[in-house]
Amino acid sequence: MTDSLLIPTENDYLDAHAGASQQEQYKQLWHTELKTKRDSKGQLEFPWEFQVVQGFFKQSDSKTDDKVFNYATDHMGRLKPWKVIIDDLLQLNQEAPDNVEYKLLFLARHGNGYHNQIVETYGLDRWNKELHKLGKFGDIEYGPDPQLTPLGMAQAEENHRLWQQELQEGAPIPSKFYVSPLQRSCNTLQITWADLKPKSIVPQVDELIRETCGRNLCDKRSPKRVIQQRFPDFNTDGVVDEEDVLYHDDERETMINQSIRINKFLQKLFDLDYDAKNGKVDKKLAEEDTFIATYSHAGTIRCFINVLGHRNFTISTGGMIPVVIKGTRSS
Incomplete structure (x- = not known):
């Protein structure tokens, strides 16, 4: 794969390393408030705490230069054969205390969309000043909810081959x-996994992992019925409202609020394997659901990285980062 289409750009790098002060504010908020926040029944709202497990992938190693690293030409960045990775995670889950679970998340970013093409053609300054709020410029339609460009489809096809x-x-x-x-x-997701995954594994559409909400028209979603028409094989229960009530023209979601949203997704994900009645992780479920894939956006993955405490890492358009996570549940 010498002619890879998954090489990070300067914009990708700047995007991945933006928002340092908000990252810091989120961390403070986590320690001072979120970690101990309880609901009306006295239950912790965020019982799981997450940390990245080193030694599985190059991406979590600070020595890896994320500006030039390409997982697609480097076996996804893995440091061990798959059999060893699978066996190691199985052993970690089997030997874990009752309140601990390990997962490997494949955090994938969508391929190049028409909104990305506009940014690349006219620059970030012009995007931020005027183009972000438009749906069409010249003969390019890029909002709301733009499609993949031919390049974006080709990036997904490269992931398919990988x-x-x-x-x-x-x-x-x-x-x-x-x-x-x-x-x-x-x-x-559709192009990447065409004919590779069993049909019985139905992708779940989840608003918790959508892109940063508001201000940029390209981040306004289509009505639920349209999503269902386009992707009849997907489960859309994770989309509550018919119309997009989370999008606002004049206000962009902060990285802090989006990180809280991503944390809620992770809480929900880890809770699926937790037996609340017996107060412990269900080992069988933990083993069955060790490997999880998400298909989202640059801003979303940046918040995953923030919540998990992973080092900031550049993800190319159409790119992906695998992260091994240890979740520890407080009671």
Whole structure:
């Protein structure tokens, strides 16, 4: 794969390393408020705390230069054969205390969309001043909810070939797929996994992992019925309202608020394997759901990285980062 389309750009790098002060504010908020916040029944709202497990992938190692690193030409960045990764995670889950669980998340970003093409053509300054609020410029339509460009489709096809190769080398097929309701993410997932995953594994559309909400028209989603028409094989229960009530023209969601939203997604994900009645992780479920794939956006992945305490890492358009996570539940 010498002619890879998954090489990070300068914009990708700047995007991945933006918002340092908000990252710091989120961390403070976590320690001073969120960690101990309780609901009306006295239950912790965020009982799970997360940390990145080193030694599995190059991306979590500070020595890896994220400005030039390309997972697609480097076996996804793995430091061990798949069989060892799978066995190690199985052992970690088997030997974990009752309140601890390990997962490997494949955090994928959608391929190039028409809004990305506009930014690349006219620059970020012009985007931020005027183009972000438009749906069409010249003959390019890019909002709301833009489609993938031919380049975006080709990036997803490159990921398809990569997964094909890695599956032959023993990679696991994720047991669950979660996807943003925006069609660029849904299409990226569809193209990447065409004929590779069993039809019985139904992707779940989840608004919690959509792109940063508001201000940019490209981040306004389509009505629920349209999503269902476009992607009849997807489960859309994670989209509550018919119309997009989360999008506002004049206000952009902060990185702090989006990080809280991503934390809620992770809480929900880890709670699926937790037996509340007996107060412990269900080992069988933990084993079945060790490998999870999400298909989302640059801003969303930046918040995943923030919540998990992973080092900031550049994700190319159409790119992906695998992260091994340890979740520890407080009672």
